[in-house]
Amino acid sequence: MTLYGERGFENTTVAEIAERAGLTERTFFRHYADKREVLFEGSDAFAEAFIGIVSKAPASVAPIDAVTAGLKAVAALLQDRPEFSRQRQAIIVASPELQERELIKFASLSAGLADALRARGLGDPAASLTAELALAVFRVAYDRWIEDDEDRDLPQLIRESLDQLRVVAAGA
Amino acid sequence: MTLYGERGFENTTVAEIAERAGLTERTFFRHYADKREVLFEGSDAFAEAFIGIVSKAPASVAPIDAVTAGLKAVAALLQDRPEFSRQRQAIIVASPELQERELIKFASLSAGLADALRARGLGDPAASLTAELALAVFRVAYDRWIEDDEDRDLPQLIRESLDQLRVVAAGA
Numbered sequence: 001m002t003l004y005g006e007r008g009f010e011n012t013t014v015a016e017i018a019e020r021a022g023l024t025e026r027t028f029f030r031h032y033a034d035k036r037e038v039l040f041e042g043s044d045a046f047a048e049a050f051i052g053i054v055s056k057a058p059a060s061v062a063p064i065d066a067v068t069a070g071l072k073a074v075a076a077l078l079q080d081r082p083e084f085s086r087q088r089q090a091i092i093v094a095s096p097e098l099q100e101r102e103l104i105k106f107a108s109l110s111a112g113l114a115d116a117l118r119a120r121g122l123g124d125p126a127a128s129l130t131a132e133l134a135l136a137v138f139r140v141a142y143d144r145w146i147e148d149d150e151d152r153d154l155p156q157l158i159r160e161s162l163d164q165l166r167v168v169a170a171g172a
Numbered sequence: 173m174t175l176y177g178e179r180g181f182e183n184t185t186v187a188e189i190a191e192r193a194g195l196t197e198r199t200f201f202r203h204y205a206d207k208r209e210v211l212f213e214g215s216d217a218f219a220e221a222f223i224g225i226v227s228k229a230p231a232s233v234a235p236i237d238a239v240t241a242g243l244k245a246v247a248a249l250l251q252d253r254p255e256f257s258r259q260r261q262a263i264i265v266a267s268p269e270l271q272e273r274e275l276i277k278f279a280s281l282s283a284g285l286a287d288a289l290r291a292r293g294l295g296d297p298a299a300s301l302t303a304e305l306a307l308a309v310f311r312v313a314y315d316r317w318i319e320d321d322e323d324r325d326l327p328q329l330i331r332e333s334l335d336q337l338r339v340v341a342a343g344a
Contacts, residue, residue: 062343103275125312136304140297169341
């Protein structure tokens with residue numbers, strides 16, 4: 001990621017990344033499907049953690065509260081690395097290819113969350129909507145969190161974003 | 173689009189599309205940035221219509237009601253072409269490249285809606301959240317609408333999706 005930051009994503013080759021990491025290109029491709037995946041290294045673990053918490057929430061917990069628990073858990077995972085997240089996002093924002101990959105990751109997480117909610121007995125469209133709302137809340141809070149002038153932490157921004165969601169949806 | 177349906181998006185060349193449409197490749201690229209754009213021909217008009225309605229809603233209208241008015245208007249635009257929409261979506265779903273392009277279009281529409289809401293004086297995160305909610309409602313209703321066994325029309329599915337949004341966000 002340091003190389004992407006130095007030269008830009010488009011101008012960095014797999015050979016250069018592999019060299020910097022002390023790997024052969026072949027080993028690189030054993031770890032990553034392509035150059036873009038380097039920036040989404042933790043995304044599977046992130047999705048699994050989020051979905052796992054939603055799946056394990058007691059049946060008595062309302063769907064929005066189950067995803068809220070998931071949001072809080074993933075926020076805690078990210079909270080300690082604001083500088084890393086900021087640098088990573090700057091690289092993604094500068095490249096349409098990377099933005100596309102990020103959007104695909106979010107869409108896949110949304111589908112996974114909706115499945116987890118259906119497995120808890122939630123019907124449609126409520127399951128898909130709840131999953132989309134959770135990601136909307138996350139994205140809005142995350143984008144705010146990585147801004148330079150932002151002092152609030154990610155869990156707090158997620159709480160505020162959830163509060164706003166209720167206000168907005170209620171038509172205030 | 174007929175060619176994509178017949179052969180698949182990946183197996184269709186620009187030369188073949190241009191020939192079928194009675195264009196030279198050069199003329200093709202004057203109209204479309206790339207092969208993918210063919211499937212997103214109306215997306216600018218769609219975004220403009222949606223954003224225009226949100227911008228023009230009276231100041232007294234709550235943000236969620238302004239986007240609801242926009243949703244109803246775009247639903248009416250699409251409602252008459254279920255078969256076209258179904259074929260188009262089948263092509264998109266079959267191609268990761270096209271899914272990426274679709275996600276980028278939605279992200280750009282979301283940003284445009286949020287800007288329109290900010291111009292109406294709505295703060296953040298409410299503006300971004302309201303825009304994301306509108307698109308979540310649209311996507312969930314649209315995906316349902318193009319399913320083979322769906323009889324309800326798109327405006328009705330959007331109303332139901334909006335109702336569900338309120339229920340979900342309220343924590344029921």
